[in-house]
Amino acid sequence: MKVVRISDNIKNKVPAIKLGLISGKVIFEKENPELQKAINEEIERISSIPIEKIKDIPQIYSSREAYKALGKEPARYRLSAEALHIRIIKGKGIYKISNLVDTINLASIKTGFSIGGYDEEKIEGDILFDLGKTGENYEAIGRGKMNIENLPVFRDEKGAFGSPTSDSVRTMITEKTSQIFLIVINFGGHENFKNELIKISKLFIDFCGSKSFESIII
Secondary structure (H helix, E strand, O other), X not given: OOOEEEOHHHHOOOOOOEXXXXXXXXXXXXXXXXXXXXXXXXXXXXXXXXXXXXHHOXXXXXXXXXXXXXXXXXXXXXXXXXXXXXXXXXXXXOOOOOHHHHHHHHXXXXXXXXXXXXXXXXXXXXXXXXXXXXXXXXXXXXXXEOOOEOOEEEEEOOEEEEOOOOOEOOOOOOOOXXXXXXXXXXXXXXXXXXXXXXXXXXXXXHHOOOXXXXXXXX
């Protein structure tokens, strides 16, 4: 399990923040029919929600408020959980990538939390959850170069590699990933967070060939 610390820059502006850390061995698959069935069930549930109500989901609401407190416009730098919900309501579904990435997306739409998912072996040293720096280099998955100034980011010894808005290419999950590291971002101190981590871990046991996962809250 990687060591993760939250910077005072974030704690002072979002004092209720908690991070759920989940680590475990996984088996990569390009497709998993049972996983897709579970995703389709969530898509059906979310599709009935009016789009203007998405921002009122407690986990998404607290995330948007946290971004405002940190000086970032949530509509411009939309958090991943909110973006997934909006895609579904607009009838665009969810991209099918692999069982590992698709299970992260399933966990996010089931819980409302934005979840960073990384190849743990690509992370160098300890992790700091901090604010992005001016001019800091960051290549986001599917977005190219992204301005992360004052955006909450995860940083290791090589620099920023993850964000609630978009994770980076450097630590992305691929067909070679065998050890996954998840960071579940709870901006609002929501109750029963431990139980949510257990549910998320179970999804990876069910769909990603894992025997068990280690999880902690910081």
